[in-house]
Amino acid sequence: MTEDLKVIDAEEQEIIINMGPQHPSTHGVLRLVLSLKGEIVNKVEPHCGYIHRGIEKMSESMTYQQILHLTDRLDYLSAHINNEAYCLTVEKALDIEVPDRVKVVRTMLDELTRLASHQLWWASFGMDLGGQTCYFYGLRDREHILDIFEETTGSRFLQSYNTPGGFMADIHPNFQKKVKEFITYFRKKLPEYDQLLSGNIIMMERTKGVGMLTKEEAISYGVTGPSGRGSNFSCDLRKLHPYHAYDKVKFNEVLRTECDSYARYMVRMDEMRESMNILEQLVDNIPAGDFAVKMKPVIKLPEGDYYQRVEAARGEFGVYIISKGEKYPYRVKFRSPSFCNLSSIDLMTRGNKIADLIAIGGSLDYVIPDIDR
Amino acid sequence: MTNQELRDSIGKIEPTATFEEGKQYLNVFVTPEKWYNLAKQLKESKELGFDYLFNLTGVDYGDNLGVVYHLESTTFHHSVVVKVLTNRQTPEIPTICDIWRTAEFHEREVFDFFGIIFTNHPDLRRMFLDDDWKGYPLRKDYDPSQNQRY
Numbered sequence: 001m002t003e004d005l006k007v008i009d010a011e012e013q014e015i016i017i018n019m020g021p022q023h024p025s026t027h028g029v030l031r032l033v034l035s036l037k038g039e040i041v042n043k044v045e046p047h048c049g050y051i052h053r054g055i056e057k058m059s060e061s062m063t064y065q066q067i068l069h070l071t072d073r074l075d076y077l078s079a080h081i082n083n084e085a086y087c088l089t090v091e092k093a094l095d096i097e098v099p100d101r102v103k104v105v106r107t108m109l110d111e112l113t114r115l116a117s118h119q120l121w122w123a124s125f126g127m128d129l130g131g132q133t134c135y136f137y138g139l140r141d142r143e144h145i146l147d148i149f150e151e152t153t154g155s156r157f158l159q160s161y162n163t164p165g166g167f168m169a170d171i172h173p174n175f176q177k178k179v180k181e182f183i184t185y186f187r188k189k190l191p192e193y194d195q196l197l198s199g200n201i202i203m204m205e206r207t208k209g210v211g212m213l214t215k216e217e218a219i220s221y222g223v224t225g226p227s228g229r230g231s232n233f234s235c236d237l238r239k240l241h242p243y244h245a246y247d248k249v250k251f252n253e254v255l256r257t258e259c260d261s262y263a264r265y266m267v268r269m270d271e272m273r274e275s276m277n278i279l280e281q282l283v284d285n286i287p288a289g290d291f292a293v294k295m296k297p298v299i300k301l302p303e304g305d306y307y308q309r310v311e312a313a314r315g316e317f318g319v320y321i322i323s324k325g326e327k328y329p330y331r332v333k334f335r336s337p338s339f340c341n342l343s344s345i346d347l348m349t350r351g352n353k354i355a356d357l358i359a360i361g362g363s364l365d366y367v368i369p370d371i372d373r
Numbered sequence: 374m375t376n377q378e379l380r381d382s383i384g385k386i387e388p389t390a391t392f393e394e395g396k397q398y399l400n401v402f403v404t405p406e407k408w409y410n411l412a413k414q415l416k417e418s419k420e421l422g423f424d425y426l427f428n429l430t431g432v433d434y435g436d437n438l439g440v441v442y443h444l445e446s447t448t449f450h451h452s453v454v455v456k457v458l459t460n461r462q463t464p465e466i467p468t469i470c471d472i473w474r475t476a477e478f479h480e481r482e483v484f485d486f487f488g489i490i491f492t493n494h495p496d497l498r499r500m501f502l503d504d505d506w507k508g509y510p511l512r513k514d515y516d517p518s519q520n521q522r523y
Contacts, residue, residue: 048500048501049500049503051500051501051504052501054510056486056511057486057510057511083408092397178462189519216424217474219424219425219447220473220474220475221474221475222425222427222473222475233445233447235447240450242497248380303393304395304396305396305397305400305441305454306396306397307397307398307428307443307454309427316427318428318443319430319477320430320441320443322432331430331432331433331511333428333430335428339478340478342478343474343475343477343478344474357414372501
């Protein structure tokens with residue numbers, strides 16, 4: 001039996017192919033259905049849900065302390081920030097003011113998390129564009145932050161160090177020393193990143209003018225974080241709605257007006273410097289005092305709606321809790337930055353080449369568990 | 374704008390809207406029929422300028438299903454929460470994804486988990502679950518046994 005093979009002229013006819021769910025540049029299990037004409041992308045349709053775990057549903061039958069451990073499994077690269085957003089919501093509902101020591105240390109751990117996340121993003125972004133060396137540079141430096149986490153929080157990756165009311169334990173005596181050492185080390189190493197990638201002609205050719213997203217589009221699509229700020233959308237919640245010690249430190253909100261992939265890249269590079277500035281201002285000023293407020297063993301939130309927004313490494317992370325006054329929440333919603341950022345990928349990629357999709361996806365820096373929840 | 378001023382301006386646009394002062398934001402209740410027009414005005418009005426939809430949540434309120442919209446203005450930095458309730462038997466709410474584009478994915482997610490039909494939505498399919506999934510898992514009366522396939 002023979003079947004006649006048909007020759008399709010890909011330049012003439014639109015073809016549809018799957019990219020993923022197992023594809024190295026999607027950084028996880030995400031399937032993108034591409035409509036192609038030749039090498040030009042006409043449409044990108046993301047298919048999500050390959051690692052959907054139903055965290056919002058699970059939360060409805062868990063106590064407030066238990067839910068905490070689900071939050072760092074959303075965006076695992078900003079685990080601490082997610083924990084903290086959740087704790088802030090519970091603390092806000094119970095009208096608890098955490099001690100100053102907790103506020104300052106949380107801010108510092110936030111910035112360390114952001115640095116570690118941006119380092120890994122830089123590493124994988126370089127690799128997406130064909131620069132294998134970047135991966136080793138990024139991971140080498142990230143290791144120093146993970147060591148600090150391991151010592152203080154007991155875990156390198158999914159810390160769950162926060163708890164409603166403060167921390168599980170006090171910081172390690174070496175914490176300040178280690179952070180100072182890291183800043184000195186990384187200030188020397190960050191220029192290497194620029195030498196290797198920022199000024200690289202191949203990298204500039206592949207990102208400048210690619211994946212345009214205007215400010216109005218960024219706002220309408222809810223693209224926040226460094227990706228939104230690359231389009232001049234002033235959305236840094238650390239400035240707009242300060243929490244913890246962010247109103248006491250001086251830092252700049254990094255904004256760029258070019259609106260392309262390179263702008264999003266440069267925002268993250270500059271944010272790493274700003275994060276180090278914040279750490280430097282706080283490292284010698286950790287107030288003495290308790291590391292947690294004493295909480296009741298069973299937490300019951302008063303009836304009502306509670307919402308908290310924080311700036312995670314990828315953008316705005318929101319926690320929305322509806323309580324009916326019981327020990328389980330009635331409804332929990334996590335507004336995840338990657339989910340909203342992903343919705344703009346179709347708009348940004350239309351008319352570009354397949355290879356540009358990789359660069360655009362890398363510049364959006366999405367994390368799949370954060371999309372699927 | 375303060376919450377009182379927001380209340381006055383929204384009340385002028387939509388006289389049937391009811392208000393409730395929340396702990397954090399001003400809550401506005403509006404019926405599905407009036408919602409699309411109000412949404413358009415909220416975005417386009419010069420004084421209100423709610424151009425950023427930062428969250429969209431589906432909620433099962435027991436007797437009703439509802440959608441909660443969190444809105445912010447990026448110029449004036451004031452926020453408002455709009456709650457639209459619909460009945461359980463034929464849950465229908467007009468889509469607002471042509472006003473705030475981020476709603477397109479959010480509404481698909483709410484459809485997936487609550488079965489709320491967003492009328493005029495360009496591509497209303499399940500977002501995370503399989504197309505042949507039975508029931509809407511985040512509804513409080515969902516029975517998980519109907520999907521034990523493996």
